[in-house]
Amino acid sequence: MSLTPITHALLEGAGVRHGFFTRQGGVSTGLYDSLNVGVGSNDDPAAVAENRARLAGWFGGTADDLASCYQIHSAVVRVAEAGWKGERPEGDATVTAVPGVICGVLTADCAPILLADAEAGVVGAAHAGWKGALGGIVHSTVAAMEALGARPDRMVAVVGPCIGLESYEVGADFQERFEHHDAGSARFFSPGVAPDKRLFDLPAFVLWRLEQAGVGDAAWTGHDTRIDGARFFSNRRAHLDGEADFGRMMSAISLG
Structure with a gap:
């Protein structure tokens, strides 16, 4: 192939x-x-x-x-x-x-x-x-x-x-780490199946970083x-x- x-x-x-x-x-x-x-x-x-x-x-x-x-x-x-x-x-x-x-x-x-x-x-x-x-x-x-x-x-x-977002489940502490670094990062997280879980949008976060870098x-x-x-x-x-x-x-x- x-x-x-x-x-x-x-x-x-x-x-x-x-x-x-x-x-x-x-x-x-x-x-x-x-x-x-x-x-x-x-x-x-x-x-x-x-x-x-x-x-x-x-x-x-x-x-x-x-x-x-x-x-x-x-x-x-x-x-x-x-x-x-x-x-x-x-x-x-x-x-x-x-x-x-x-x-x-x-x-x-x-x-x-x-x-x-x-x-x-x-x-x-x-x-x-x-x-x-x-x-x-x-x-x-x-x-x-x-x-x-x-x-x-x-x-x-x-x-x-x-x-991708739907595949990347992380703990709530993961979101807290990102928010502590940059409050604007909260929008890249969505609720997970359990209260202590989140879904993280890695590609969108990276695109945001590229935007920030000009x-x-x-x-x-x-x-x-x-x-x-x-x-x-x-x-x-x-x-x-x-x-x-x-x-x-x-x-x-x-x-x-």
Whole structure:
């Protein structure tokens, strides 16, 4: 099966190569069927390496051209001046102004964000789980792109497949933590089934963060990873199903 990543008109209009890759089109089997690119998973390392090579090949490059961090749910951004040849520095976003570098992030419910300023020739990829989104990964990614010559008002950003509102139940204390940080965040929570439960709208919260950072235009692809097991890996679904592990998907962007 060939790779058929999800793309979005905002980024297509920016003239950059990008894709929110699904779990389809790889060589992994079992829990990891089939395009698992998670080096940290318990999948066969040879299969993961082949999957990463296929993904890089879709961009016209090799796995050495990938710039993807060892993700730690932080606000740390790395600038890639070349492909990392398999190195994975700690962080949760990568930005570049160098054609051929493939900036990528891994997710399995967290929100991937792909950003571009076509005029400046700067792109970036960020990994935003609730912790990173609350802690500033969006603002730090935008700032890192600015340092390379980009302007927030010229940027476009797309939030890719992630866990959606109806799938993301959290405790009431979770909402309190967000409200303590920023009172405006209350609107991203809805009542859960039980009085002490809430539903959290991660993609909407990330879009709000992009708006706060001054990004000119942003959108969500609209895909909920938990409810579509045929297309997406999901940490939450794996946990609910009692599975021992789960695969990871990559969302990536390149200047060409």
